[in-house]
Structures are given as C-alpha cells and as structure tokens.
Amino acid sequence: MPVYNLQINGKQLTADVAADTPLLWVLRDHLGLLGTKYGCGIAQCGACTVHMNGVAMRSCSLPVSAVRTAAITTIEGLSVDGDHPLQKAWDETDVPQCGYCQAGQIMTAAALLKRNPHPSLTEIEDTMQGNICRCGAYHRIREAIQLASTKI
Amino acid sequence: MQQSINSRRDFLKKAAIAGGGLVLGFSWFGADGEAPAVLKGSFPEKSIGFNSYLSIAADGRVTILSPNPELGQNIMTSFPMIVAEELDADWTKVKVEQAALDTKSFDRQLTGGSGAVPHSWKRLRMAGATARAMLIQAAATQWSVPVTECTASNGFVLHAASGKKAGFGELAALAATLQVPKDAPLKDRKDFKIIGHAVKNVANKGIVTGKPMFGLDFYREGMLFAMIQRPPAFGTKIKTVDSAAAKAMPGIIDVVVFKNNVAVVGKSTWEIIKARKLLKVEYENEGAIESTSDHNAIFRTVMDNGKPEVKRKDGDVDAAFASAAKIIKAEYQCPFLSHSPMEPMNFFAHVKADGVELVGPSQTPASARTAVSKLLNISEDKITLELTRLGGGFGRRLKFDYVLEAAELSSIIKAPVKLIWTREDDMTGGNYRPAVRYHFEAALDAKGNLVGYKCRGVGINAGNLVREDNFPSGAVDNLLIESIDYKSPVTTGAWRAPITNFLGFAEQAFIDEVAEAAGKDPVQFRLELLSKARITPAGAIKYNIDRMEGVIKMAAEKSGWGIKKPGISQGFSVYFSHQSYVAQVCEVAMQAGKPVVKKIYAAADCGQVINLSGARQQVMGGITDGLGHAMYSKLSFKNGAAEQSNFHNYRLIRMKEIPEIEPYFVDNGIDPTGLGEPALPPTGGAVANAIYKAAGKRLRNQPFMDEPVFSGKA
Numbered sequence: 005m006p007v008y009n010l011q012i013n014g015k016q017l018t019a020d021v022a023a024d025t026p027l028l029w030v031l032r033d034h035l036g037l038l039g040t041k042y043g044c045g046i047a048q049c050g051a052c053t054v055h056m057n058g059v060a061m062r063s064c065s066l067p068v069s070a071v072r073t074a075a076i077t078t079i080e081g082l083s084v085d086g087d088h089p090l091q092k093a094w095d096e097t098d099v100p101q102c103g104y105c106q107a108g109q110i111m112t113a114a115a116l117l118k119r120n121p122h123p124s125l126t127e128i129e130d131t132m133q134g135n136i137c138r139c140g141a142y143h144r145i146r147e148a149i150q151l152a153s154t155k156i
Numbered sequence: 157m158q159q160s161i162n163s164r165r166d167f168l169k170k171a172a173i174a175g176g177g178l179v180l181g182f183s184w185f186g187a188d189g190e191a192p193a194v195l196k197g198s199f200p201e202k203s204i205g206f207n208s209y210l211s212i213a214a215d216g217r218v219t220i221l222s223p224n225p226e227l228g229q230n231i232m233t234s235f236p237m238i239v240a241e242e243l244d245a246d247w248t249k250v251k252v253e254q255a256a257l258d259t260k261s262f263d264r265q266l267t268g269g270s271g272a273v274p275h276s277w278k279r280l281r282m283a284g285a286t287a288r289a290m291l292i293q294a295a296a297t298q299w300s301v302p303v304t305e306c307t308a309s310n311g312f313v314l315h316a317a318s319g320k321k322a323g324f325g326e327l328a329a330l331a332a333t334l335q336v337p338k339d340a341p342l343k344d345r346k347d348f349k350i351i352g353h354a355v356k357n358v359a360n361k362g363i364v365t366g367k368p369m370f371g372l373d374f375y376r377e378g379m380l381f382a383m384i385q386r387p388p389a390f391g392t393k394i395k396t397v398d399s400a401a402a403k404a405m406p407g408i409i410d411v412v413v414f415k416n417n418v419a420v421v422g423k424s425t426w427e428i429i430k431a432r433k434l435l436k437v438e439y440e441n442e443g444a445i446e447s448t449s450d451h452n453a454i455f456r457t458v459m460d461n462g463k464p465e466v467k468r469k470d471g472d473v474d475a476a477f478a479s480a481a482k483i484i485k486a487e488y489q490c491p492f493l494s495h496s497p498m499e500p501m502n503f504f505a506h507v508k509a510d511g512v513e514l515v516g517p518s519q520t521p522a523s524a525r526t527a528v529s530k531l532l533n534i535s536e537d538k539i540t541l542e543l544t545r546l547g548g549g550f551g552r553r554l555k556f557d558y559v560l561e562a563a564e565l566s567s568i569i570k571a572p573v574k575l576i577w578t579r580e581d582d583m584t585g586g587n588y589r590p591a592v593r594y595h596f597e598a599a600l601d602a603k604g605n606l607v608g609y610k611c612r613g614v615g616i617n618a619g620n621l622v623r624e625d626n627f628p629s630g631a632v633d634n635l636l637i638e639s640i641d642y643k644s645p646v647t648t649g650a651w652r653a654p655i656t657n658f659l660g661f662a663e664q665a666f667i668d669e670v671a672e673a674a675g676k677d678p679v680q681f682r683l684e685l686l687s688k689a690r691i692t693p694a695g696a697i698k699y700n701i702d703r704m705e706g707v708i709k710m711a712a713e714k715s716g717w718g719i720k721k722p723g724i725s726q727g728f729s730v731y732f733s734h735q736s737y738v739a740q741v742c743e744v745a746m747q748a749g750k751p752v753v754k755k756i757y758a759a760a761d762c763g764q765v766i767n768l769s770g771a772r773q774q775v776m777g778g779i780t781d782g783l784g785h786a787m788y789s790k791l792s793f794k795n796g797a798a799e800q801s802n803f804h805n806y807r808l809i810r811m812k813e814i815p816e817i818e819p820y821f822v823d824n825g826i827d828p829t830g831l832g833e834p835a836l837p838p839t840g841g842a843v844a845n846a847i848y849k850a851a852g853k854r855l856r857n858q859p860f861m862d863e864p865v866f867s868g869k870a
Contacts, residue, residue, distance in 0.1 A: 005406070022406065022426070029426040033381075038373040039366015041547070042425075043498050044579045048803035051498055079366030086365040095360040098769045101777055102228030103363035104370060104498040104547030132811045136803060138498045138548050139228045140780025141773065142811045 008068050012037070013081025023069035027061075028052045030068050031078060039079035039107045043136070050135030051104065053111040054078050060115035079107035082114060090114050093152035101139035109135045113149045121156040123149075200251075204328040206287035208261035209239050209280065216311055216325035218245045221255040223262035224272045225519050226359070227497070227546035227553070228777075229832040230770035231272050233358045235280055237766055238273075241350040242284030242343060245324070246311030252358045257521040257541040267519040267546075268554050268650065270734040270830030273766060277828050281342050287331070289340035294331035295322050310349075345764065345825060354769035359545070371502045371516035371544040372576065379504070380409060380573045382565055383428045385418040385435050386585055389796030391443035391645035394418070398436040405431035412568050419565050425576060443645040445796040448491075451616060454642055455489065455593040458614045464638035468624035470695040471634035476608030480599035484673045487596070488662035490858040491790035492616075493589035494798075494806060495651055499547020500582045505562035506572035511538035512563060513572075517546035517553055524556035528563045550781075551650040555587050583806055584798040588791055589651030590618035592658060596666040599634070604674035606685065608634040611663070615641050617648040621655050625698035626732055627682075628667065631689035646793065652781065653833040656733040658858065660837025661786060661844065664729040668845040669854065678728045678845065679712050699732045703761045706822050710759035711739035714820050724754065727846025729838040735829035736762040737822075740779070742815075742842035744850040749868035751847045753783065753815045756839065761822035762831040768821075771831055775819035778835030784809025786840040787860050807861075 007020045012035065019025075019034045026045075031037040031054070040063055043051030047062035054063045055077040082088045090110050100106050109132070116123055116131045123131070128149050137145065199205055199221075203213035211219045220236035236252045239245075257265060264275050288308050295313035296303035299320050306315050314321050345351075362369055387393060397418055399411035407427030412419045418437055422428040446454075477483060503516035505528075512534055518524050521541045529536045546553055562575035577585065592615040599608030609632040615621035624637040651657060671681035683705065690701050708730050711717070717726060723745050730739035743755040758775050765771045788807040792799045800806035819835075844855040853865045860866065 021424075022430075024430075025426045029424065032372075033375075033424045033426070036375070037366075038368040038375075041370075041498070042372060042500070044803050045429075046579075046802055046804060049498065049579075079364075082365075086361060091364040094364045095356060098354070098356045098360065098773075100228075100357055100360055100363045101230065101773055102226075102498065102546060102548045103357075103359060106363050107366045110364060129812045134810075136498065136808050136810065138496060138550070138781075138808065139773075140777035140784070140809070140814075142780065142809075142814045143776055143817065144773070146811060 006069070008071070010068070010071060010076060011073060012076045013078060019068065021068060023067060025068045026064050027054065027066045027068050027071055027076070028063040031063065037078050037080055041104055041107060043105065043108070049105070050112055051108040053108040053135070055111060055115055058115065058118055060112045079111055082111065088114065089152040089155040090117065090148065093148040093155070097144045097148040097151060099141055099144040099148050101141050105135065105137050109137065109145050113152070117149070117153060117156060122153050204332045206290065206332060207283050208258070209283040210243065210287060212324050212328040214325045214328065216246070216249055216323045218243065218250045218324065219253060220250055221253050223255040223258070223265045225265070225267040225517070225521065225543055225546055225549070226254065227267055227519065227549035229267065229774065230357055230767060231267065233355055234273060234766040234770055235276065236358070237350050237355055238277065238280040239284040241348055242281045243288045244308035244310065247350055247355070249311055254543055254545070256543060257525060259522055265522055267549060268551070270736065270832040270834060273828045274735055274830050282340065285340040285342050286336060289337045290331040290334050291324055291327045293334050294327040298322070298327070298330065352765050352768060355767050356769065369545040370499050370547045371504070372499055372547070374504050374515050374544060374574060376504070376572060378572060380421050380569070380571050381423065381425050381428050382419050382421045382573050382575045383432050383578065383581070384561060384575070385420070385432055385437060386581070387416050387439055388584070389439070389445060390586065390647065391441060391445045391796045392439040393442045395438040395440040401434040401436070402431040405434065410569060411435070412565065414564060414568060417561065421565070421569055421573065429578070446644060446646065447794050448792040451591055451793070454616070455614055458640055458642050459593060459595055459612065462614060462640040464612055464640045466636070467620065467622050467639050468629060468635065468637040468695070470629070470632070473608055473610060473634045473636045476634035477597070477599045480608060481602040482600040482673055484598045484600070484670050485596065486666055486669055486854070486856060487593060488665065488856045489593040490591060490658040491792060492591045492646065492648070493651060493785055493789055494583045494791050494800070495550040495552035495587070495589070496583065496806070496808065497546070497548025497550055497552055500579055501552070501558040501577040502575060503559045503562040504572070504574045505559070505566040507532060507563060507567040507570070511540070513540050514559065514563065515542040515544060516559065517544050518556060518559060519546065519549050519553040520556060524559040527556055527560055531560055532563060532567055550652040551654065552587060555649050557587070579803070580801045583791070583801050586647035587649040588646065589657065590621070590648040591616050592618050592621050594659070594662045596662070598666070598670040600670070600674050604676060606632050606670060606674070608632065610636045612638040613640065613659070615639070616644045617641065617646060618655065621659065623656060623659060625696065626663070627699055627704060628685050630693050630695060630697040631685035633694045635694065645796065653733055653836045656731065656837040657782065658840070660729070660731040660733065661840025661858070664731060664838060664841025665844045665854070665856065668727070668841070668848070677718065679708060679717055682708055682730060700737070703737045703822070704730060704732060706824070707737045707739035707759040707761050710820055710822060711741050711757055714759060714818065715741035715743070715757040717741060725846050725849035727842045727844065727849060729841030729845060731834070731838040731841070733834045733837045736760065736831060736834035738775070738834050738838050740838045740842040742846040744843070744846040746850050750866055751850045753843055753846070755816040755818065756783070756842060758817065758819045758835060759822065760819060760831065760835060761824065762834065763824070763826040763829040765821050766828060771821065772819050774831045775835040776817045778833065779817050779839050780809060780814055782836040782839030783815070783843060784813070786843060786858050787813070790859050790862070
C-alpha cells in the first residue's frame with residue numbers, strides 16, 4: 005500500500021493505506037484523530053467535516069490520495085486550547101445535546117467565518133443546511149454562529 | 157482497574173486500605189474526554205466517597221458519578237445538579253463522571269420513558285443531603301459547637317457565631333467516618349441555587365474540541381473491526397454464502413457466518429467496508445415478503461374486518477351514535493420511521509476465558525448484559541459493561557441486538573472486536589417506529605356536545621397502539637377505544653415517545669375536526685371537555701385535569717390565541733405523555749401558495765425544572781424532532797426491503813426548515829415528571845391544525861410533504 009505524507013493540524017503525519025481510503029477513516033483508524041465523526045459515508049450529513057486548505061470538505065468522501073500536500077485541519081487542530089470563537093460560542097450558547105454532530109457543525113461554520121466573518125442569517129443557513137443535527141439543536145447552532153461572528 | 161463497590165461499609169473498608177484515599181472502579185470516560193485507551197478510572201485518588209454518587213477530595217473538588225446513559229437528554233448534567241444542590245457544593249468545583257454499569261450501586265441505569273429524573277429525584281437529593289449533614293456534623297464535632305448552629309454553603313461549612321469556616325475538602329475525611337443519617341433534611345425549593353437554573357452541559361468542552369467519548373471512538377491495541385451483512389429484505393434468510401473474494405481482500409482476517417449474519421472481520425473500517433461489498437450471499441424466503449402497498453391493504457382489511465382488543469369502554473356507544481345530531485369520521489396514518497441517531501450502532505466486545513468485556517453506547521446496559529450472559533452462558537458477574545456517551549438514541553439503543561452480535565462474534569473469533577453498523581445498515585436493518593392507522597368517530601348532540609367517541613388503531617408490530625386512558629377519555633360519556641396489532645416480519649421498536657409520537661397528532665388533529673363540526677373554538681372545546689371530566693367524569697380519569705388545563709391556558713395566553721395576527725393562522729394541540737403535559741400553538745403563514753411553519757409556542761408542565769437550559773433544549777429539540785418527522789420522513793418497503801437507505805433519500809429536518817420556538821414552563825412546585833419525550837407528541841397536531849386554518853386542507857397522513865398542499869396545487 006502507498007504511504008501518504010499528510011499535513012494535518014500543522015504536523016506531517018504518515019499513513020500506509022489504500023489509495024481509495026477516505027480521509028475520515030485515515031484520521032480515525034490510522035492517526036487516532038477521533039473528533040471527526042462518521043455519520044453517513046456519502047457526504048449527506050456533515051458529521052465528518054474537516055478543512056482542506058481552509059475549505060470545508062466531507063472527509064468521508066475524500067480519498068486520501070486526493071489530499072496530496074493540502075493542509076488539513078480537523079476539530080482537534082481548530083484551536084490550541086479549544087478557544088476558537090466558535091468553540092467558545094458553542095459553550096456559551098450551550099449548544100450540544102448528544103454532541104455527535106457538533107464537531108462537523110463547528111468545522112462547517114468555521115470555514116464560513118473564515119471566508120465571511122460576518123455572514124447574514126441566510127448565508128449561515130445556506131451553509132449549515134448540509135449538516136444534520138438529529139437532536140434538533142439547530143436554533144442554538146445558528147445562535148452560536150451569530151455570536152461567534154460578533155467576536156471576530 | 158475495575159472494581160465495584162457493594163455497600164458503604166465495603167467502601168469504607170476499601171477507603172481505609174487505601175489510606176484515606178479511595179480507589180473505586182467506575183468509568184473515567186466523561187466530561188473532559190480522556191484519551192481513548194483510558195476508559196476506566198475511579199473517584200480521584202485520595203478523595204473520600206460518601207455514597208455511590210459522590211466523593212470529595214481534600215482540595216474540595218467534588219466528583220459526582222452519573223449512572224444513566226447520556227444520549228443528549230443532558231442527564232449527565234442534571235443528575236449531578238440535583239446532588240450538588242442538596243450537598244451545597246460549589247458547582248465550579250464539581251466534576252462529573254459517567255459510571256459504568258453497576259447494578260449493586262445504582263438502580264434503573266437506563267435511558268427511556270422520560271423516567272430518569274422522576275425515578276431518581278429523591279435518591280439523588282438524599283445522596284447530596286446525607287453527605288451535607290455528615291460534613292456539618294464533622295465541623296460541629298471539630299469545633300465543639302452545636303450542630304444546629306452550623307450551616308453549609310457553596311462548598312463550605314460555616315459557624316456564624318464564631319466566624320469559623322471550613323471547606324468540604326478539609327472535613328471530608330472525618331465526615332466519612334460518621335454514622336450515615338437516615339433522615340437528612342432536604343432543602344425547601346425556594347432555597348435552590350442550582351436546580352431550576354440554566355447550567356451548561358458538563359460535556360461541552362470535550363464535545364467542541366473533538367475529544368473521544370462515543371462508542372465508535374473506542375479503540376484498543378489489537379482490536380479487530382467487524383461489519384455484518386444482514387438479510388436485505390425482511391422475511392428472508394441465508395441460503396448460500398460465497399466469501400472467497402471478500403476473504404482475499406487486504407486487511408481481512410476472516411468471514412464468519414452465524415445466525416442470519418455474514419460478518420466480515422478485519423484490521424480497519426475501510427477494509428471491511430470494501431470487502432463486505434464482495435460477499436456473494438443468496439437469500440431465500442422464510443416469511444411474508446411485504447411492500448408498502450401490502451401494508452396499506454393490510455390496514456384497510458384489518459381496520460374493517462380485524463378482531464379488535466377492547467382497551468376501554470364507557471357508557472353505551474351504539475346508543476350515543478344512533479341518536480347523534482352529527483357524526484364525524486376520519487382516519488390518520490403514518491409510515492415506518494428509522495431512528496437514525498447520528499452515531500450508528502456499534503459495540504466493543506472481548507470474550508475471554510475468564511469473562512466478557514463490553515464497551516459502548518446502550519440505553520439499557522443492564523438488560524444488554526443479562527442477554528449476553530444468556531447467549532454465551534457466562535454468569536453476569538463475569539461481564540463488565542462500560543458505558544460510552546451515546547451519539548443519540550431515540551429508542552433505537554433500547555434494543556441490544558448489536559451488543560449480542562458483537563459478543564457472539566467475539567466469542568467465535570476469540571478476539572476483541574468492535575462491531576460497526578454503517579448508516580445503510582441502520583436504516584435498512586429494522587427496529588423501526590411502527591406504521592399505524594387510526595379510525596376515529598365522534599358523535600355530537602344538537603348543542604354540539606361530544607357525546608360519543610370511538611378510536612380504533614391498527615398497527616404493524618406496534619403492540620398496544622392506543623392510550624386508552626388519555627384525554628378525551630373521562631370527558632366523554634360513551635367511549636370505545638380498540639387496538640389491533642398485525643404481525644409482520646418488519647421489525648419495530650420504541651421510537652422517542654413510543655406510539656404517542658403519532659397518536660398525539662392523530663388525536664389532537666381529530667379533536668380539532670370535532671371542535672369545528674361543533675362550531676366551537678378548539679381551545680374552548682378542550683377546556684369544556686376537561687371541565688366536564690372534572691364535574692361529571694366518565695369512568696376513571698388517569699391524567700391530571702388541573703395540569704392539562706394549566707398548559708392549555710398558558711399556551712393560549714403566551715401565543716395570543718384568538719387575537720388576530722395578519723397573515724398568520726394558528727393551530728392548537730395539547731398532550732399528556734409519560735408523566736408530563738405539553739400544549740403547543742403553531743403559527744403558519746402562506747408563502748407563494750404554500751403553508752410555512754413560522755413559529756411554535758410551547759407550554760410544558762414537567763414539574764420542577766432541573767436545568768433550565770437543558771429543559772429548553774428538550775422542548776425545542778423535541779418539537780424540531782416531531783415537526784421534522786411529521787413533515788419529511790418516511791420509510792417505505794418494496795419486496796420486503798426498505799426503499800430508503802441513507803440521508804440522500806430519507807429526509808430529516810435541516811436548519812432552514814426550523815420555525816421559531818418559544819418554550820415556557822409551568823412553575824407549580826411539584827416533583828419533576830420528565831421531559832425527554834413529552835414535547836414531541838403535540839407538535840404534529842398543532843402544525844396540521846394551523847395548516848388547515850391557513851390552507852383549508854386537513855392533513856391526516858404523514859409525512860405532510862407528500863400532500864399536494866405543499867406543492868401549491870392543493
């Protein structure tokens with residue numbers, strides 16, 4: 005199997021896996037980065053969202069061979085101490101219920117705020133439409149993104 | 157090291173052995189999300205345990221164990237809040253840990269029926285109050301002052317007269333040696349400082365930083381991964397298996413056939429996903445092969461000709477209908493639903509010569525362990541079960557089929573294994589919310605009084621699908637409630653607010669139809685019925701009339717019921733489920749010829765609110781859940797197989813579709829009655845009743861989006 009040198013959270017990490025292995029399973033099974041979640045495997049729920057060169061990507065549908073030298077950021081690398089404005093806003097707004105989808109929600113929102121620090125409500129909803137929260141915490145997710153955008 | 161503590165005496169013995177420190181075995185898998193290899197732990201070193209719930213360290217840190225499975229109902233925050241309140245702890249110094257299954261230290265370690273807080277309310281309060289009394293006694297002894305002159309507050313014991321003050325940590329060692337009081341005083345609710353306030357989820361930090369805490373996050377050195385191919389259609393079984401191609405794939409250790417399962421075992425998740433696709437399995441029929449069209453035909457036949465079980469009969473129904481001035485009839489139907497928790501089913505099992513280790517997400521760990529014990533013929537005391545956090549449950553993890561699969565597989569391959577279901581496995585694998593159909597009839601007299609009421613439910617593997625003692629039973633003199641269950645190979649199970657998740661809609665939408673036929677305001681009509689139930693009850697009344705009236709009036713008042721709002725149509729609903737009452741008013745506006753749900757007001761009576769933040773979440777989440785499934789979701793069948801397999805063709809509600817939600821709580825000082833489910837059942841009715849007002853179309857079948865009214869062509 006080929007060896008991939010991946011740039012993840014500012015570090016070079018190596019995985020010896022088949023070329024078609026989705027980045028999600030490389031992160032989870034091979035690199036021990038478990039914050040990125042499996043929800044559907046077909047890019048429909050957003051639980052597996054990571055950043056590739058700052059852009060939100062569904063890692064369940066991204067073959068490791070397509071990553072090449074791109075900079076990958078996972079929830080573990082979003083901030084040093086869990087102090088990204090979104091992470092703080094998520095706690096402040098008390099968003100999580102079961103919590104399983106939240107890393108993906110935060111990563112999708114973080115990519116949005118990076119390219120558009122002060123999005124409109126419609127822009128937030130358009131962006132977050134791809135992330136499912138089965139507990140129905142959407143109100144607080146939306147509120148937390150709006151709160152974070154005032155802190156950037 | 158995993159140990160369990162059997163009694164307080166046992167604990168004290170162990171505490172003594174540990175030299176004042178205490179080493180108890182409980183899962184260390186909690187708020188801060190430890191590294192995945194470190195699943196087990198204890199009360200902190202050198203901390204003093206007072207009972208199975210709490211320990212206090214010398215530095216004053218309080219550790220509270222939360223025994224019940226956490227799936228998003230926020231029990232891991234609300235349970236410790238109750239203990240901490242009665243302890244008078246400083247909440248900022250409280251650390252919460254998930255306890256492993258320990259039936260000797262805890263009871264009812266399960267998540268279901270919105271029952272955890274009602275069940276444990278008093279014992280959690282006593283756990284805190286008892287320790288508090290012992291700490292106060294310890295201070296009084298140490299200071300040689302009367303115990304009645306000492307008080308506790310925010311982690312300290314105080315003696316006002318002398319100005320003496322000692323932290324709980326300083327007093328814990330002495331306190332734990334004192335006699336445990338049997339009747340430690342409980343606080344008056346007006347003195348609550350934690351209960352009833354908004355307290356943040358104790359797991360927030362771990363969740364937002366991606367710490368491993370769920371079942372799928374459990375990894376162990378040498379652990380294998382497994383997936384199972386199950387029969388693709390209900391009513392079929394394995395005929396032949398050709399696993400040669402799958403076995404030849406890289407990373408595959410073995411392919412194992414047991415029961416109706418073909419399990420692919422390998423070294424990583426992606427490798428088993430790929431290999432499983434290469435299995436060649438032939439199936440043959442062993443039962444009925446049903447499609448949704450068959451289910452619809454079954455509903456008609458059984459409704460008209462089936463033999464019903466009479467669940468409640470009051471008065472003379474035939475006479476009431478024979479003399480009625482007006483009769484209203486309607487039928488309501490819903491499809492099967494998948495639970496679809498975001499974390500698919502999974503469990504870790506390691507069956508060894510000397511016992512079994514189980515780790516994962518379960519709503520019913522004690523039943524799961526008992527079932528594993530029977531399956532493998534290994535006594536329960538040799539089986540440990542560590543609870544991880546559950547990535548949602550909604551009733552799916554009340555079943556422990558996936559725990560048994562993992563255990564059986566581990567015993568066959570003689571290795572530690574994590575069994576993983578894919579989303580497709582979950583959605584096509586059964587245990588669904590059952591499809592049901594209800595036939596209602598109401599008889600009105602010339603004055604518009606409801607004098608006769610009939611409800612007959614037909615369900616497909618639904619068990620008893622009526623709630624015969626719920627409103628309007630007791631308010632109608634002549635009443636007949638019947639249930640018929642049809643047995644099908646399609647497997648079903650409890651789905652958040654079992655039965656009432658749809659019955660609540662059907663009953664409350666039908667009542668709206670009856671109110672209209674009677675020419676009465678829907679809120680007033682319900683209040684009149686309740687008044688009738690109070691003054692001249694018909695048969696037994698098994699709901700609380702005052703509490704139901706209370707939420708009706710509160711929802712009407714908060715929503716401005718009856719006050720005209722331009723462009724807005726309102727719909728009303730109220731439901732009693734589990735032990736709580738929730739009324740809702742839905743507001744709908746027409747936009748481009750289609751109804752759009754704009755806002756839902758909710759008035760909930762769940763007794764004492766524990767955590768205001770968590771309670772609001774349960775109401776808003778429950779309504780969003782109820783609305784989403786009423787509007788969008790259905791699971792249909794073709795030739796015995798589910799037609800939906802993943803979120804591309806099984807629709808869940810998403811952010812753009814949520815209305816504004818405004819929750820209110822009745823503050824009546826009664827003990828808590830649960831809130832994990834009761835906000836869901838009323839939603840469909842409030843929505844359908846509002847859409848009727850807005851669009852003139854009665855919605856009687858779910859999902860609503862299948863109705864032409866939503867295409868703007870109704």
